[in-house]
Amino acid sequence: MNDPCIEVRNVTKRYGRFALEDITLNVKQGYITGLVGANGAGKSSLIKLLMGMSLPLAGEVRLFGEPLAKNEAELKERIGYVADDSHFYEHLSIQAMKSIYAPFYRKWDDRLFRRYLDRFGLSPKALIRSLSKGMKMKLALAFALSHQAELLIMDEPTAGLDPVFRRELLDILAELMLDERHTILFSTHITTDLDRVADYIAFLHQGRLVFHESKEEIFDRYAVVRAENSLLDADVRRSFVGIRETPVGFEALTSDREEAERLFSGFARIERATLEDIMFFTAKGVTVHG
Structure with missing residues (x-):
């Protein structure tokens, strides 16, 4: 089968x-x-x-x-x-x-x-x-x-x-x-x-x-991270599939939930990604500053 x-x-x-x-x-x-x-x-x-x-x-x-x-x-x-x-x-x-x-x-x-x-x-x-x-x-x-x-x-x-x-x-x-x-x-x-x-x-x-x-x-591996913009630097940006930034914070998609929990535990909300999240953030991509 x-x-x-x-x-x-x-x-x-x-x-x-x-x-x-x-x-x-x-x-x-x-x-x-x-x-x-x-x-x-x-x-x-x-x-x-x-x-x-x-x-x-x-x-x-x-x-x-x-x-x-x-x-x-x-x-x-x-x-x-x-x-x-x-x-x-x-x-x-x-x-x-x-x-x-x-x-x-x-x-x-x-x-x-x-x-x-x-x-x-x-x-x-x-x-x-x-x-x-x-x-x-x-x-x-x-x-x-x-x-x-x-x-x-x-x-x-x-x-x-x-x-x-x-x-x-x-x-x-x-x-x-x-x-x-x-x-x-x-x-x-x-x-x-x-x-x-x-x-x-x-x-x-x-x-x-x-x-x-x-x-x-897929649902075990992908997650959405929500946190303050102060956490973002060039290395952090590169760890995400895609990022959406606002004046009050950012949300980003990771394809390694366990690593995200290790890095951001206590500093960010980490939630299960939906398929819509995965599609949106993959299309949006990551812009690295610095």
Whole structure:
């Protein structure tokens, strides 16, 4: 069960001035991995590489232990994919779209598809163009889950959705994981979603992988330090991932909570960092004075 479902080996891909640089990432089978980062960090670019929609300049992508480049069609039958925007023919009904989609998958399950339509309140006769963004996301999920996919890859599935359906979607993902053969990778910039369901977090920043660790390891290691500005000198600044200064004090992110407690105990408040804290301070960085 600990075998990697996704292996990204030293992958580089350039898009004009932006690049994914030397990404190495192993996504474990049987877990939910959240791919997090600000807009433009490279999340969608990486997912397109995983889906074979673009090719790496260097490195290799392997799925289920096999090179994607050599066995793409067979491997994709084992993947359910939900894009960040609708990729359906808008003028068709759901039933007509299913007639086009289903033949691509040998394990398509019509009863399961109808069950998801019923659960999501979707009529097979409804025209796709008449659906709201949330309903289109539900439809994409119904398609992705109806051919017994072992790996579910989702690109910003909760973006722009109302809180009620966001919670429903996360509950569905949690239900899927009761069957331990499933693996889920989903990208998001809504960090509270990851707090609820993710087992592992992969953090991309400006095309580079900052970390890929279990959620527990991240929360044990990172902390926010709040103290008076008088504690800041050049060496202290260098020990932080990022700093925010105000006239009354500073707050900063450390990736070594134990060291921060040793240095600042009694002089600062040290609190567990949230994923939002980690994203903010990593993007802000540190300016060293002196």
